[in-house]
Amino acid sequence: MFQRLSPLFPYLKRYWRNFALGGLSLILYNSAKAMVPLVVGSAIDDMRHGLSAAKVEHHALLLLGIATVSGIFLYLMRQIIIGASREIEYDLRNDLFAHLELQPPSFFQQHRTGDIMARSTNDLNAVRQLLGPAIMYSANTIFFTAVALPFMLRISPWLTLCAFVPLPFASVLVQYFGARIHTRFERIQAMFSDISAQAEENFSGARLIRAFAQEEAQIAAFEESNREYIRRSLLLARLMAMLWPTLEFFLGFSLMLTLFVGGREVVLHHMSVGQFTTYNVYMVQLIWPMIAVGWVVNLVQRGAASVVRIDQLMKQQPAIDDSEAKPEVATEPVAGSIEFNNLSFAYTTGGEVLHNISLEIPAGSSLAIVGPTGSGKSTLVSLIPRLQEAAPGMVLIDGRPIREYSLASLRHAIGFVPQETFLFSTTIADNIAFGVPEATETGIEAAARTAHIGTEILEFPQGFATVVGERGMTLSGGQKQRTAIARAVLRDPRILILDDALASVDTYTEEQILGGLRTAMQGRTTILIAHRVSTARNADRIAVLVDGRIAELGTHDELLARGGYYNDLYEKQSLEEEILTA
Numbered sequence: 001m002f003q004r005l006s007p008l009f010p011y012l013k014r015y016w017r018n019f020a021l022g023g024l025s026l027i028l029y030n031s032a033k034a035m036v037p038l039v040v041g042s043a044i045d046d047m048r049h050g051l052s053a054a055k056v057e058h059h060a061l062l063l064l065g066i067a068t069v070s071g072i073f074l075y076l077m078r079q080i081i082i083g084a085s086r087e088i089e090y091d092l093r094n095d096l097f098a099h100l101e102l103q104p105p106s107f108f109q110q111h112r113t114g115d116i117m118a119r120s121t122n123d124l125n126a127v128r129q130l131l132g133p134a135i136m137y138s139a140n141t142i143f144f145t146a147v148a149l150p151f152m153l154r155i156s157p158w159l160t161l162c163a164f165v166p167l168p169f170a171s172v173l174v175q176y177f178g179a180r181i182h183t184r185f186e187r188i189q190a191m192f193s194d195i196s197a198q199a200e201e202n203f204s205g206a207r208l209i210r211a212f213a214q215e216e217a218q219i220a221a222f223e224e225s226n227r228e229y230i231r232r233s234l235l236l237a238r239l240m241a242m243l244w245p246t247l248e249f250f251l252g253f254s255l256m257l258t259l260f261v262g263g264r265e266v267v268l269h270h271m272s273v274g275q276f277t278t279y280n281v282y283m284v285q286l287i288w289p290m291i292a293v294g295w296v297v298n299l300v301q302r303g304a305a306s307v308v309r310i311d312q313l314m315k316q317q318p319a320i321d322d323s324e325a326k327p328e329v330a331t332e333p334v335a336g337s338i339e340f341n342n343l344s345f346a347y348t349t350g351g352e353v354l355h356n357i358s359l360e361i362p363a364g365s366s367l368a369i370v371g372p373t374g375s376g377k378s379t380l381v382s383l384i385p386r387l388q389e390a391a392p393g394m395v396l397i398d399g400r401p402i403r404e405y406s407l408a409s410l411r412h413a414i415g416f417v418p419q420e421t422f423l424f425s426t427t428i429a430d431n432i433a434f435g436v437p438e439a440t441e442t443g444i445e446a447a448a449r450t451a452h453i454g455t456e457i458l459e460f461p462q463g464f465a466t467v468v469g470e471r472g473m474t475l476s477g478g479q480k481q482r483t484a485i486a487r488a489v490l491r492d493p494r495i496l497i498l499d500d501a502l503a504s505v506d507t508y509t510e511e512q513i514l515g516g517l518r519t520a521m522q523g524r525t526t527i528l529i530a531h532r533v534s535t536a537r538n539a540d541r542i543a544v545l546v547d548g549r550i551a552e553l554g555t556h557d558e559l560l561a562r563g564g565y566y567n568d569l570y571e572k573q574s575l576e577e578e579i580l581t582a
């Protein structure tokens with residue numbers, strides 16, 4: 001167990017002062033609380049020697065004083081210990097997020113988003129409960145028992161033995177029910193996530209559902225999931241309804257034993273009425289700390305399992321890092337020549353996708369990559385900013401292996417427009433300025449003009465301040481792509497990579513964008529993945545990738561003369577165009 005909790009030690013160390021102060025408050029609270037039964041007992045015994053208003057007042061004030069002191073320390077104990085557990089939760093969440101931010105895209109393909117989210121929420125919560133309530137209640141139980149037990153034993157060892165017998169049963173009961181309640185609760189939570197996901201898909205896929213007239217089928221499917229959710233919730237309610245009466249039975253049994261055995265002791269004059277009362281108050285005070293033991297066992301088990309799950313994520317070192325980076329390289333300006341040196345590449349989950357690719361792209365030149373779908377175009381370009389990792393020495397920039405650049409300096413030199421555009425739910429201006437915190441309004445607008453979307457944005461209700469995405473306006477596919485291009489251009493990169501980024505725009509807009517990019521990217525390196533000859537034709541060179549190999553390489557005219565894949569593509573697309581314009 002200790003071993004499993006070891007990842008928490010550095011955090012506990014960081015907050016040791018809080019735990020020490022909390023522990024001190026806990027000791028003072030319990031010491032004050034343990035005085036109550038003694039005062040009550042002595043008050044009762046005192047009555048036998050004559051009752052006076054002064055005596056009642058004295059004991060009442062004493063009890064009030066003790067209640068005030070214990071109240072203050074109870075407040076401090078909870079505030080400090082629960083506060084520290086919240087602080088640790090905060091630190092852990094930050095560390096986990098920062099760690100996940102460093103992981104390469106492949107990490108998020110290997111782990112389901114739902115699983116990562118569960119670890120960042122439910123598991124963190126379980127760890128907090130382990131560090132807060134579990135530590136606090138177990139220390140409370142241990143300390144109060146340690147203080148109360150000697151007094152109780154002094155009053156009557158026999159009574160103590162009898163009264164304590166049912167308490168561990170109550171604790172075991174809580175532990176047993178607690179574990180079952182937790183399992184059922186988790187299933188209900190999972191079911192609830194399913195229902196939420198189902199609803200969410202229905203809302204975001206509303207167009208598709210209406211178009212396919214699937215409303216009734218979807219309503220029926222939702223009803224079924226909802227029914228299952230309620231069925232499970234009722235099962236949980238039944239379990240919880242059973243817990244309390246059973247618990248009350250054990251506690252009542254314990255109090256009955258105390259009354260029965262203790263009463264006999266009083267009758268036999270083995271103890272005074274005052275002592276008997278003291279004893280009973282101790283028992284009442286001990287009931288909840290004893291029950292808490294069962295609950296704490298569950299919290300610790302759950303918390304320890306969660307620590308392991310979070311630690312598994314934290315232990316995964318980012319597969320792509322700066323370990324081979326040379327500090328002196330970061331300061332050198334990047335000219336932008338790219339070289340693939342006999343490059344072969346396979347994803348961890350599949351066979352080889354790229355085979356023996358050797359290609360040089362001089363700084364300041366442009367290269368278009370065309371080829372059938374699935375031939376490896378996206379894979380090839382993703383190796384340049386190290387979104388995927390090629391073997392050492394297979395990809396070079398300015399003659400240096402890319403691993404010698406730090407990830408920050410390498411990616412700083414590259415503007416990347418991925419195949420699938422992603423826009424954040426914020427303003428268009430913020431989306432374009434993503435990655436360029438110092439961007440000015442003029443810069444953003446200029447980048448938008450280069451991507452040929454500036455005028456369109458100005459026509460939106462709030463112009464560049466229009467919010468897009470889930471919280472705002474939905475942009476068309478072509479508008480999204482152009483916003484993404486503007487975002488890459490604004491970075492003023494030495495190397496610009498467009499992965500099929502003009503697929504959603506018409507040929508006229510495409511021509512405008514390419515014209516704008518030609519000016520903006522003068523003297524810089526551009527790689528364009530394209531499915532249309534119109535996108536590729538003006539590039540300095542065109543590479544045709546077929547089945548992960550470079551099948552053809554040359555200018556538009558050279559490739560047409562070769563009569564291969566590119567020429568076929570050209571002829572097919574020219575024919576299509578003729579038919580369309582006819």
Ligand SMILES: Nc1ncnc2c1ncn2[C@@H]1O[C@H](COP(=O)(O)OP(=O)(O)OP(=O)(O)O)[C@@H](O)[C@H]1O
Nearest residue numbers: 109347349350353372373374375376377378379380
């Ligand atoms: N993350 C991945 N894990 C495993 N295999 C992958 C992964 N990404 C792509 N592949 C596989 O690698 C091959 C090349 O894919 P890639 O996306 O590079 O092709 P592409 O030429 O860009 O295709 P398209 O023109 O359709 O975009 C495909 O067979 C694809 O299934």
